[in-house]
Amino acid sequence: MKYVDEFRDPELITKAAEExxxxxxxxxxxxxxxxxxxxxxxxxxxxxxDVLPPNxxxxxxxxxxVCVLPMGRIDDALAVAADPDVIFAAFGDMMRVPGTNGSPLxxxxxxxxxxxxxxxxxxxxxAKSNPQKHVMFFAIGFExxxxxxxxxxLRAKTEGIHNFSVFCNHVTIIPAIRAILDxxxxxxxxxxxxxxxxxxxxxRPYEWIAMNERKPIVVCGFEPLDxxxxxxxxxxxxxxxxxxxxxxxxxxxxxxxxxxxxxxxAETFELRPYFEWRGLGFxxxxxxxxxxxxxxxxxxxxxxxxxxxxxxxxxxxxxxVLKGVLxxxxxxxxxxxxxxxxxxxxxxxxxxxxxxxxxxxEHRKANLLTSISAPA
Amino acid sequence: xxxxxxxxxxxxxxxxxEPQIEMAHGAGGKASRRLVEGLFAPLLFxxxxxxxxxxxxxxxxxxxxxxxxxxxxxxxxxxPGGSIxxxxxxxxxxxxxxxxAKPQAIxxxxxxxxGLRTDxxxxxxxxxxxxxxxxxxxxxxGDTKVVEHGxxxxxxxxxxxxxxxxxxxxxxxxxxxxxxxxxxxxxxxDHGITILLARGDLDMExxxxxxxxxxxxxxxxxxxxxxxxxxxxxxxxRGGVATSLNELxxxxxxxVVLFEDSVPVHDAVRGACELLGLDPLHIANxxxxxxxVAPELAGAALMALQEAPGGSEARIIGEIxxxxxxxVLVTTLYGGTRIVDMxxxxxxxxxx
Numbered sequence: 001m002k003y004v005d006e007f008r009d010p011e012l013i014t015k016a017a018e019e020x021x022x023x024x025x026x027x028x029x030x031x032x033x034x035x036x037x038x039x040x041x042x043x044x045x046x047x048x049x050d051v052l053p054p055n056x057x058x059x060x061x062x063x064x065x066v067c068v069l070p071m072g073r074i075d076d077a078l079a080v081a082a083d084p085d086v087i088f089a090a091f092g093d094m095m096r097v098p099g100t101n102g103s104p105l106x107x108x109x110x111x112x113x114x115x116x117x118x119x120x121x122x123x124x125x126x127a128k129s130n131p132q133k134h135v136m137f138f139a140i141g142f143e144x145x146x147x148x149x150x151x152x153x154l155r156a157k158t159e160g161i162h163n164f165s166v167f168c169n170h171v172t173i174i175p176a177i178r179a180i181l182d183x184x185x186x187x188x189x190x191x192x193x194x195x196x197x198x199x200x201x202x203x204r205p206y207e208w209i210a211m212n213e214r215k216p217i218v219v220c221g222f223e224p225l226d227x228x229x230x231x232x233x234x235x236x237x238x239x240x241x242x243x244x245x246x247x248x249x250x251x252x253x254x255x256x257x258x259x260x261x262x263x264x265x266a267e268t269f270e271l272r273p274y275f276e277w278r279g280l281g282f283x284x285x286x287x288x289x290x291x292x293x294x295x296x297x298x299x300x301x302x303x304x305x306x307x308x309x310x311x312x313x314x315x316x317x318x319x320x321v322l323k324g325v326l327x328x329x330x331x332x333x334x335x336x337x338x339x340x341x342x343x344x345x346x347x348x349x350x351x352x353x354x355x356x357x358x359x360x361x362e363h364r365k366a367n368l369l370t371s372i373s374a375p376a
Numbered sequence: 377x378x379x380x381x382x383x384x385x386x387x388x389x390x391x392x393x394e395p396q397i398e399m400a401h402g403a404g405g406k407a408s409r410r411l412v413e414g415l416f417a418p419l420l421f422x423x424x425x426x427x428x429x430x431x432x433x434x435x436x437x438x439x440x441x442x443x444x445x446x447x448x449x450x451x452x453x454x455x456p457g458g459s460i461x462x463x464x465x466x467x468x469x470x471x472x473x474x475x476x477a478k479p480q481a482i483x484x485x486x487x488x489x490x491g492l493r494t495d496x497x498x499x500x501x502x503x504x505x506x507x508x509x510x511x512x513x514x515x516x517x518g519d520t521k522v523v524e525h526g527x528x529x530x531x532x533x534x535x536x537x538x539x540x541x542x543x544x545x546x547x548x549x550x551x552x553x554x555x556x557x558x559x560x561x562x563x564x565x566d567h568g569i570t571i572l573l574a575r576g577d578l579d580m581e582x583x584x585x586x587x588x589x590x591x592x593x594x595x596x597x598x599x600x601x602x603x604x605x606x607x608x609x610x611x612x613x614r615g616g617v618a619t620s621l622n623e624l625x626x627x628x629x630x631x632v633v634l635f636e637d638s639v640p641v642h643d644a645v646r647g648a649c650e651l652l653g654l655d656p657l658h659i660a661n662x663x664x665x666x667x668x669v670a671p672e673l674a675g676a677a678l679m680a681l682q683e684a685p686g687g688s689e690a691r692i693i694g695e696i697x698x699x700x701x702x703x704v705l706v707t708t709l710y711g712g713t714r715i716v717d718m719x720x721x722x723x724x725x726x727x728x
Binding site: 001003010014017041044045046048049050051105106116117119120122224339340351360361362363 | 400577578643647652653666667706707708712713716
């Protein structure tokens with residue numbers, strides 16, 4: 001398969017791993033954060049920890065939109081969708097995320113009209129084919145998915161579709177990275193930068209990390225070779241004592257980002273003064289809301305949204321895991337009360353969440369025999 | 377499900393504590409297993425059931441027979457490469473086959489929704505007749521119920537199949553030993569991805585067809601070539617190869633190690649899975665089966681499979697090890713490993 005197989009080539013991967021071993025100073029411990037949940041998933045799925053030397057520690061970052069969403073937002077949306085004339089439309093990612101009284105999927109089984117869509121424009125199609133109903137699209141994601149929501153709002157306005165609204169939960173990545181760096185208990189050596197987000201925002205927004213914080217950051221793709229190559233680039237910078245922004249994912253990410261996408265975002269969204277992140281608390285100017293000109297298509301302005309706030313169970317240490325202070329298995333609930341089937345914390349829900357990824361792919365490997373080789 | 381009811385045993389231990397049935401309980405993964413093992417098995421089979429196989433092997437008046445049942449609720453009713461009627465025959469035929477029995481006869485129950493068009497029903501009855509003829513089984517009887525419009529998705533079909541156990545083979549996860557090889561009859565994921573695309577929710581098209589077929593000729597080829605060495609077989613339907621092998625790992629208490637690069641997957645399935653964030657190992661199949669064969673007979677079994685019609689893409693995809701006990705581990709060519717668990721709930725596309 002083109003654009004995939006060449007980035008999973010065993011020979012190239014072995015070479016990159018050798019390069020990493022050559023560059024890594026054996027007397028030094030490296031803490032590198034992969035910001036994006038897609039990277040976390042890929043690292044576990046491809047078993048990349050097994051090919052890295054033990055002194056390179058990968059810390060999982062906050063870049064999983066489902067994980068950082070407070071439970072109260074799901075309760076709010078489900079409260080709106082309790083009206084039988086409302087259709088709840090969302091990406092598959094959201095379907096198993098628990099609200100206080102169950103996930104959207106569980107509400108669907110109890111009779112709520114919940115639909116999985118694959119893009120927000122599918123939600124518009126749904127609105128057109130159900131003119132007697134109101135379709136609420138539960139928008140979620142970083143700058144990666146915000147442009148498609150923005151285009152959908154533009155289209156709803158242009159085409160005059162009135163039985164459609166967006167429950168906006170879009171967040172922005174830079175304030176989250178800033179919150180991580182401001183956290184006193186974090187000592188990071190560098191960042192594996194988000195790939196898909198950067199296709200939209202480009203590489204410039206990361207320059208302060210290099211200039212002010214003196215940390216190298218490499219924008220990175222999602223295949224095993226992308227990740228290893230980015231680690232090579234980070235180690236090279238660290239060896240030379242440099243701190244700059246580099247783009248490993250040039251085949252997809254333009255340095256300046258996608259101007260058309262940014263324009264659509266700017267036209268339809270504005271920054272919220274503050275937004276609550278699960279595990280990280282309130283972060284100022286870290287999320288998007290729909291502009292007044294599009295109020296008719298804003299669920300929060302059009303409906304009575306209860307504004308529910310739910311505190312996470314005290315025992316769950318999602319915040320510490322999200323910031324990389326704790327490893328998933330160090331949380332008291334991990335694998336006991338909290339499993340992918342019965343998630344207590346959000347990091348256990350999304351397959352990009354570090355707890356779910358660790359649980360699914362890693363944690364039973366601990367007691368493995370070392371000699372595992374492919375058949376001749 | 378096998379194991380007979382044992383009267384006079386102490387009160388059965390019900391471990392299923394969930395307040396209501398959710399969709400996940402029918403998805404073939406962990407939740408399904410909890411329901412069957414925690415509620416059905418203790419009440420129906422007594423305190424110590426045999427491992428839950430694909431078909432029960434019974435002795436009645438001295439005659440050995442295999443019996444199994446399955447229900448089909450697929451939507452859409454027809455899809456590239458097959459339809460619900462064809463599935464209803466092949467699914468039950470395959471459950472008998474992988475239990476080590478030659479399928480003989482089927483009885484069928486239709487639950488029809490009022491308003492169902494006759495031509496649609498006729499097409500499915502014809503599909504059943506054709507599939508039965510192809511598989512060499514007789515449809516021996518049936519029953520029909522009609523429910524109000526809106527109470528069923530056009531039609532549900534339940535088939536119950538009777539088979540004659542094959543001589544010289546006993547399928548039992550307890551007989552699996554470290555060093556045994558895991559065989560797979562062909563490429564995985566075709567059926568599940570075909571259904572996903574045929575539902576039309578995704579703006580994606582692919583040149584894919586369901587793999588629904590009777591696997592009995594392939595099973596028979598393996599049994600004839602390696603009968604005494606065949607330890608276990610399963611058709612990896614809902615929940616895919618990963619779920620079937622996790623069930624095996626738990627039932628035999630050993631580890632299953634898969635070599636990812638040996639697992640055959642069509643490019644269209646791989647592509648769809650990459651786009652949707654799904655794992656082909658979790659996608660449903662309808663015309664493939666897995667077999668665990670003793671190492672000394674695995675080569676013969678593979679050769680027999682590959683020489684049988686429709687078996688040319690069969691592979692050895694892994695082997696049984698002591699560790700990781702009770703789990704399935706996937707290894708890559710460059711030395712990375714990951715655990716693959718049973719499917720949790722239905723596979724949902726990942727987008728944001």
